Amino acid sequence: MGGLLTFLFLLSLGIIFGRANEKSHLKRLSAEEDQMSHIKVLSIKTLPPNLAQGGALVQGNVVIAVDYFKVIMSTIRMIFGGRLNSYETLLDRARREAIIRMQKDAESLGADAIYNARVEFSAVGQQPQKIGGAELFAYGTAVRFET
Amino acid sequence: MIVTNIETVPGRDITQHLGLVQGNTVRAKHVGRDIMAGLKNIVGGELKGYTELLTDARQEATRRMVEEAESKGANAIINVRFSTSSITSGASELYVYGTAVVIA
Numbered sequence: 001m002g003g004l005l006t007f008l009f010l011l012s013l014g015i016i017f018g019r020a021n022e023k024s025h026l027k028r029l030s031a032e033e034d035q036m037s038h039i040k041v042l043s044i045k046t047l048p049p050n051l052a053q054g055g056a057l058v059q060g061n062v063v064i065a066v067d068y069f070k071v072i073m074s075t076i077r078m079i080f081g082g083r084l085n086s087y088e089t090l091l092d093r094a095r096r097e098a099i100i101r102m103q104k105d106a107e108s109l110g111a112d113a114i115y116n117a118r119v120e121f122s123a124v125g126q127q128p129q130k131i132g133g134a135e136l137f138a139y140g141t142a143v144r145f146e147t
Numbered sequence: 148m149i150v151t152n153i154e155t156v157p158g159r160d161i162t163q164h165l166g167l168v169q170g171n172t173v174r175a176k177h178v179g180r181d182i183m184a185g186l187k188n189i190v191g192g193e194l195k196g197y198t199e200l201l202t203d204a205r206q207e208a209t210r211r212m213v214e215e216a217e218s219k220g221a222n223a224i225i226n227v228r229f230s231t232s233s234i235t236s237g238a239s240e241l242y243v244y245g246t247a248v249v250i251a
Contacts, residue, residue, distance in 0.1 A: 010189055013189050014189055014190065014191070017189075017190035017191065017192075018190060018191040021190065021191050022191070047157060051157035051158060052158060053156075053157060053158030053159060054157060054158065055149060055151040055153070056149065056150065056151070057150040057151060057152060057209075057227060059205070059229075061198060061201055061202060061205075062193060062198055063193065063194040063197035063198045064191075064192070064193055064194065065187035065188050065192060066188065066191060067188070067190055067191025068189045068190075070191065071188075090191075097193075115153055116152050118152070120230075122233070122239065124197055124201075124233075124239065133187075133194050133197060135197070135198075135201055137201075137229065139152060139229060140152060141152050141153045143157050
């Protein structure tokens with residue numbers, strides 16, 4: 001009985017705070033993406049001819065935790081298979097956050113664009129079978145255009 | 148020291164390739180952070196302690212790579228790549244490598 005109560009308590013905490021967090025995070029992400037849109041992020045290596053001398057490595061990372069509600073939802077979903085929507089949104093948010101942090105790093109160097117941008121994932125956490133936390137890491141080369 | 152992850156440095160010519168340079172570090176997380184992470188696993192959100200830990204670790208690895216490049220007489224490192232691997236469940240290795248070059 002106590003176990004069931006704890007489970008329900010954790011689940012409701014996960015639903016309430018997890019949802020609220022996700023909503024406010026998505027709002028902040030689209031605002032910051034607009035703000036950072038002057039720094040182009042490109043995944044190509046071919047450089048245009050009009051670049052100023054020099055370049056620098058820029059990076060951004062974020063470690064996110066998955067909430068209890070998402071864990072339960074995905075455990076249920078794993079019985080039937082199919083899309084794990086809760087993890088999809090989580091990873092999408094984290095990836096966008098990492099890219100924004102990389103853009104901020106580039107902005108602080110006065111760069112105009114980031115070439116060869118890569119995003120890398122690694123699992124951080126105590127239980128290897130579950131994603132306790134996940135790190136998304138974005139890096140690339142910041143360059144300046146010649147004026 | 149100019150570090151890039153593309154094959155050139157914009158506006159500069161590579162005069163000499165000096166070979167692979169690398170840096171790594173293995174970091175363990177500590178218990179206090181793990182308890183916080185446990186709490187965050189209920190409500191979700193960013194694990195700031197881990198974000199900082201991994202940023203620091205990556206800087207350390209990059210510093211080691213740059214030192215190796217300096218000792219080889221390079222003034223730039225190109226085509227840099229990062230990789231992360233979990234060696235045991237409590238620790239991860241951050242590894243960074245690239246090609247040391249002399250640019251003019």
